[in-house]
Amino acid sequence: MDSDLLLYNGTVLGETQTIANGYVLVRDGRICRIGSGVPEQEAAEKIDVKGLTISPGFIDMHTHGIGNVDFMESSIEDMEQALSEYARYGATRVVPTTISNTIDATISQMKQIRKLRENSPLGAMIPGTHMEGPWLSARCRGGHALEYLKSPTAEDVRRVIGEVGDIIITLTYAPEVQNAVWLTEQLCYHGIIPSLGHTEATFEQAEQAILAGARHVTHMYDTTLGYKENPEEALVMMPGMETAVLMDDHVSIELIGCPVHVPRPFFRFINKIKPRDKKVLVTDSLVGTGLPEQTRLTYKDGRRLYVEQGVLRMIDEDPAVNGNLTGSAVTINVALSRLKEYAELTIRDAVSWVSLNPATTLGISKQTGSIAIGKYADIVVMDESCNVKMTLLKGNRVFKAE
Numbered sequence: 001m002d003s004d005l006l007l008y009n010g011t012v013l014g015e016t017q018t019i020a021n022g023y024v025l026v027r028d029g030r031i032c033r034i035g036s037g038v039p040e041q042e043a044a045e046k047i048d049v050k051g052l053t054i055s056p057g058f059i060d061m062h063t064h065g066i067g068n069v070d071f072m073e074s075s076i077e078d079m080e081q082a083l084s085e086y087a088r089y090g091a092t093r094v095v096p097t098t099i100s101n102t103i104d105a106t107i108s109q110m111k112q113i114r115k116l117r118e119n120s121p122l123g124a125m126i127p128g129t130h131m132e133g134p135w136l137s138a139r140c141r142g143g144h145a146l147e148y149l150k151s152p153t154a155e156d157v158r159r160v161i162g163e164v165g166d167i168i169i170t171l172t173y174a175p176e177v178q179n180a181v182w183l184t185e186q187l188c189y190h191g192i193i194p195s196l197g198h199t200e201a202t203f204e205q206a207e208q209a210i211l212a213g214a215r216h217v218t219h220m221y222d223t224t225l226g227y228k229e230n231p232e233e234a235l236v237m238m239p240g241m242e243t244a245v246l247m248d249d250h251v252s253i254e255l256i257g258c259p260v261h262v263p264r265p266f267f268r269f270i271n272k273i274k275p276r277d278k279k280v281l282v283t284d285s286l287v288g289t290g291l292p293e294q295t296r297l298t299y300k301d302g303r304r305l306y307v308e309q310g311v312l313r314m315i316d317e318d319p320a321v322n323g324n325l326t327g328s329a330v331t332i333n334v335a336l337s338r339l340k341e342y343a344e345l346t347i348r349d350a351v352s353w354v355s356l357n358p359a360t361t362l363g364i365s366k367q368t369g370s371i372a373i374g375k376y377a378d379i380v381v382m383d384e385s386c387n388v389k390m391t392l393l394k395g396n397r398v399f400k401a402e
């Protein structure tokens with residue numbers, strides 16, 4: 001049977017092996033054959049990738065926006081535009097992430113994202129959303145506004161799960177907030193991945209959350225305070241959330257691909273210490289991603305930001321807040337090339353942090369996340385520096401470099 005599309009003459013990063021001078025054959029949006037050389041079957045379209053790397057598409061499971069679009073407040077049309085922007089950098093799945101706000105505003109924006117997913121041709125890029133906050137630690141709030149932070153009440157949790165629980169795939173909360181264990185159970189029961197973050201939890205609090213089903217850590221080492229001095233005994237350190245999640249091989253850890261948010265040795269450390277499918281790289285990118293240096297932006301609620309050297313910082317009259325780091329402006333392909341360098345990985349191992357590992361974490365690895373027969377043809381063609389030349393979503397070209 002003839003195929004729709006053949007990519008050939010590339011280094012294929014297949015799920016089980018790397019194939020030099022390899023090809024990928026696509027039929028009905030799915031990968032139907034991989035191998036070396038050129039296949040016998042005819043294909044309606046043949047693309048010679050001229051020695052470039054044929055990689056699984058990238059999955060960014062934590063991003064707030066890109067190109068002046070913000071998933072907390074932009075319109076459906078603008079968010080659709082953002083999806084094609086992500087594809088320029090090789091993303092074939094993104095998990096739109098909301099930032100702390102009122103429960104009403106959060107639910108209403110989740111509904112908009114659901115409409116986008118249902119109605120847009122690019123909606124397939126959204127496996128679900130990530131609700132980040134408002135159930136976070138005030139001290140570790142980072143870019144989240146203090147006024148919205150609270151503990152989860154039964155009423156709020158019931159509303160969130162009841163109205164938008166079907167679209168939320170992951171939810172970040174601090175395990176020291178009131179009712180955190182109960183919240184963890186509710187999330188697990190309704191198929192939402194509980195993720196620990198923006199936290200100064202004790203070891204015991206984190207362990208209780210893991211026992212109740214927490215399985216992921218949101219941007220480890222950024223707004224997590226894992227170790228604290230024992231107030232009773234000078235210079236004795238108390239273990240915190242970090243120790244609990246590093247000791248448990250069921251918990252996956254995400255790092256932001258940015259040396260300002262995550263000091264470089266942590267990339268090597270996490271690579272060494274975590275099982276191979278429990279390491280995830282994200283952008284946590286904000287609205288200013290892809291915009292020029294020193295661009296100033298204002299959220300609808302008045303909070304102001306500026307772009308500086310790959311990160312976003314806050315503008316505020318309070319000198320304690322002004323200049324604070326509030327998020328990154330990195331794209332997923334740049335994050336990938338940094339990870340490769342910082343953790344001293346092969347491209348194959350580095351790519352797993354942005355493909356199969358997040359797919360496994362999100363529970364979508366049967367459909368996507370690697371180049372394997374039967375999976376969707378979610379594919380990136382890139383050069384050795386991770387510059388993206390072409391992106392395929394379910395076999396359709398959603399980006400091609402000029």
Ligand SMILES: [Zn+2]
Pocket residue numbers: 132142197198219223
């Ligand atoms: Zn965060």
Ligand SMILES: [Zn+2]
Pocket residue numbers: 062064097132284
């Ligand atoms: Zn975030």
